[in-house]
Amino acid sequence: MFFSNPFMEYKNIEIIGAGLSGLLLAYYIFKITDKFNVTVYEKSSSIHKNKNFCFWLEKNKKFEFSELISKNWNSWYFSTPNDFVVHKSNSFEYVLLKNDDPGYVFDSRNVDRNNWKLSQIFVGYEIQTEYENEDYVTLMGNMQYCPELNFNFNYILPIDDQSLFFEKTVFTNDDLNYELIEEQLKIELLSKYSSFDIKKIEYGCIPMGYYNEKLNNIGIPIGVRAGHYRSSSGYSFQTINKNMKIYANKICHGKSINKKPIHFQNIIDDHFLKTFILNMDQFPDVLINMSRKIKPNDFAKFMSSVNLISLCSMIKALPKKIFLKSLMS
Numbered sequence: 342m343f344f345s346n347p348f349m350e351y352k353n354i355e356i357i358g359a360g361l362s363g364l365l366l367a368y369y370i371f372k373i374t375d376k377f378n379v380t381v382y383e384k385s386s387s388i389h390k391n392k393n394f395c396f397w398l399e400k401n402k403k404f405e406f407s408e409l410i411s412k413n414w415n416s417w418y419f420s421t422p423n424d425f426v427v428h429k430s431n432s433f434e435y436v437l438l439k440n441d442d443p444g445y446v447f448d449s450r451n452v453d454r455n456n457w458k459l460s461q462i463f464v465g466y467e468i469q470t471e472y473e474n475e476d477y478v479t480l481m482g483n484m485q486y487c488p489e490l491n492f493n494f495n496y497i498l499p500i501d502d503q504s505l506f507f508e509k510t511v512f513t514n515d516d517l518n519y520e521l522i523e524e525q526l527k528i529e530l531l532s533k534y535s536s537f538d539i540k541k542i543e544y545g546c547i548p549m550g551y552y553n554e555k556l557n558n559i560g561i562p563i564g565v566r567a568g569h570y571r572s573s574s575g576y577s578f579q580t581i582n583k584n585m586k587i588y589a590n591k592i593c594h595g596k597s598i599n600k601k602p603i604h605f606q607n608i609i610d611d612h613f614l615k616t617f618i619l620n621m622d623q624f625p626d627v628l629i630n631m632s633r634k635i636k637p638n639d640f641a642k643f644m645s646s647v648n649l650i651s652l653c654s655m656i657k658a659l660p661k662k663i664f665l666k667s668l669m670s
């Protein structure tokens with residue numbers, strides 16, 4: 342289905358939400374032309390806070406916001422209480438974009454939590470310790486499944502020699518509160534570091550999959566609301582950046598925008614998510630085994646964007662039985 346009015350007839354563009362997609366869309370429109378009046382509406386007075394983004398970048402490839410990269414790593418780590426895997430990549434790096442200060446209607450309002458298939462809830466502490474930090478990112482450390490916290494793991498970004506960001510993440514369908522997660526985070530931090538200073542605390546809750554049909558969009562959805570994100574992981578930067586560039590180009594050249602394109606990536610991610618929801622208790626082992634089988638570059642490629650090539654290596658690493666079973670259910 343297409344919107345019939347060409348964008349060139351109008352001078353005013355309204356964007357609801359000054360989040361990642363809203364701001365990137367405005368940025369790319371202004372980069373191309375100054376002939377539109379763009380208004381961005383934002384309900385929160387503190388949107389500049391908690392806006393750090395991490396994602397994989399292919400080395401030596403041009404990146405629009407390279408001056409904003411504050412840290413990059415060549416390796417990342419997975420573990421269970423008894424096992425660990427370290428990925429080292431020569432072609433990809435995991436980068437941190439740190440944001441310290443950070444007519445048509447485009448709607449980037451967050452999807453209501455009642456419509457989520459699964460929640461990713463996290464509490465993170467930026468801490469200062471006297472211990473020397475490892476120089477790799479712990480992507481999914483100490484993955485475990487337990488009845489109280491469901492599937493949970495640690496996400497650790499060593500920011501510099503003395504400080505690191507330590508986050509406890511839980512994937513759950515239950516109505517978990519932050520206190521429970523924070524309690525567990527403190528227990529694990531204290532078991533690792535006998536003393537530390539807390540510099541910053543971050544709480545977050547993001548959707549992993551949601552029911553599209555229940556959304557009531559105002560105008561054209563963008564961002565997570567439009568499916569511009571990875572439902573199986575919650576990562577969105579690369580997908581939103583790519584799509585907002587395309588949208589801005591279309592707007593500035595008077596072309597219409599597909600209302601609801603179905604991306605191959607979304608179909609694959611939704612299936613992965615479904616398998617995860619059905620087999621959550623097995624996933625610490627499933628993921629550690631998959632991380633051992635898949636090559637670091639192939640993993641980073643798949644996490645950056647799904648196409649037939651990046652999917653093939655992922656399929657090879659999948660435990661076939663549970664994925665086929667969930668495909669048929």
Ligand SMILES: Cc1cc2nc3c(=O)[nH]c(=O)nc-3n(C[C@H](O)[C@H](O)[C@H](O)COP(=O)(O)OP(=O)(O)OC[C@H]3O[C@@H](n4cnc5c(N)ncnc54)[C@H](O)[C@@H]3O)c2cc1C
Pocket residue numbers: 357358359360361362363382383384385388391393394395396449450451543544545546547563564565566570575576577578579581
């Ligand atoms: C703490 C945290 C850390 C994250 N880290 C990463 C990461 O490292 N890498 C990554 O790829 N992704 C990360 N994510 C996910 C990423 O932030 C989101 O997927 C991304 O911001 C989605 O962009 P969006 O534009 O769709 O929505 P948002 O960025 O959430 O923007 C939506 C905006 O709309 C505003 N809004 C809502 N309702 C209204 C209304 N009625 N009127 C006006 N404004 C409204 C909201 O206040 C918000 O500012 C993280 C998320 C959180 C919470």
